[in-house]
Amino acid sequence: MKPRLPLLAAILGAALFGGCNTYHYYDIDVTFMSPVTETQVSVMKLCLVDVSGAASDTLVLDCPPAKFPDLGTFEYATFADSGTITFTFNGFYDLPQSSSNQCTSSSTSKTASSQITQTGTITVTDFNTTNCPQNVTTTP
C-alpha cells in the first residue's frame, strides 16, 4: 500500500497546483469614440468580435448597441496561457456579413500569461458611412 501513496499524492498535486487546465479571463470593454456618432452606430445590425491568435472564436454581441458611447464589457474565458490573443470588433450594416457592408473594425491584443484576469479596451474610432448609410427619411 505504501508505494501507492506517493503516486496518489503526485496526481493530486498535479491536479491542484499545475499541469492542468486553468481558466484565464479577458474582460474587454468596447467603446465608441468621436467621430463615431450614436446615429451611425444605430444602423448596425450585426456586431461580432473575432478572437484570434492563442485562442480562436467568434462572439456575437447585441446589435445595435443599447448603450453609447460605452457599449459595455464582455468577458472571454480561455485556457490559453501563452501567446497573443487579439479581439477584433466588427460592425456590419446587415446580414450576411461581408466586406461590402462592414461599418467598422477595431481591435486590441493581449498577451496570454499565467495572469488569471486581464482587462482591455476596444476603442472604435472610425465608421464607414459608404457601406453603412444612415437611414434617410423622405417626406411625401
Place this chain on the structure above:
Amino acid sequence: MLPRRKRSHGPRVGVGLALLASLLLISVGTPWSARAAEDDEAPKASVPDAPQVEDTDKPKDKSLLAQTPADAAVAKKNQSDNEAFYQKWQFWAVSGAIAVGLVAAIWGSLTLYHSLNGGDVRPCNPTFINCYGQGEPNP
C-alpha cells in the same frame, strides 16, 4: 560294536506340553469356567425388558437435561452456520462498504477529471454584457 545311542526325551516333553496347553485353553474358553469366577456374586434379579421407545439411558436428574449456556451457544453457532450468505450481517456490511467505496471512487474520479479540465468557470459578472469562451454556456 556299535556306539550306544543316547536316549532322547524331547518328543515326550513336547506332547505333554501340548496336552497341558489344550487343557488350559479349554478351561478358559468355556462359559462355565468364566462364571465360576463369579460364583461368589449374588444372583441378579431379572430385569424386565423395557419398551423400545423408552429411553432407559435418560438421566433422572432434571438439571442434567437443562440447557446450559454452552448448549445455547452451540445451537446458535449451528444456526448461524446454516444461514445463507445473504442472511448474514457481515455480508451486507461488506457489500455496503464496497458500494459506498465505489460511489466515492467514482465521484472522486469525476471531480478529479473535472478539476484537471479546469473545473468550473467563474460566474459571469452581472454588469457585463455577456460572457463567452471555454466553459461558458454562450457559444
